[in-house]
Amino acid sequence: MPHFGLIDEDALGPVEGPLMRAKLHIRSGRRRFERGMLKDGIIIFFDALSQAMQWYIAEPDRRRRLKLAAGDNLLDDRNLYAVLVRSGVLDGALDFERIDALVMMALGETALDFDWRNFMAGLEHVFTQLGVMPFDEKTLPEEPPVPYLTKPAREDGGPRP
Secondary structure (H helix, E strand, O other), X not given: OOOOOOOOHHHHHHHHHHHHHHHHHHHXXXXXXXXXXXXXXXXXXXXXXXXXXXXXXXXXXXXXXXXXXXXXXXXXXXXXXXXXXXXXXOOOOOOHHHHHHHHHHHHOOOOOOOOHHHHHHHHXXXXXXXXXXXXXXXXXXXXXXXXXXXXXXXXXOOEOO
């Protein structure tokens, strides 16, 4: 994952750890999409979403304001997203079912052909509602250059031959 070796999540703690991981994954997911690495971008952005939601509820005052129902599992991303919508934190504009289906395709052998810019914009809307975005990338640990990040994407978002 893009954050390995850049941060010590345990040292950062249960609030700052997920926040930093989410930000690092947003940066890395953008770069992968720009280079045509669609499957990697989807998985990394989904992890950023999961971490951003966990960061939001890790702060006790925010957690107390959630409208919880019997049986809510805040460790389940789908359920946590629904709780955040029910609580008025998120507007519910993101189609979580679609995101979940894209993640399953990205984890499998299915070839992907989708509008990654629209996907990214939808998730960035959620990150903004949660308070993770905007952020200054200059405040993040520098990413070491690695070969898979040097392959530029075609204009249409696909990988170069």
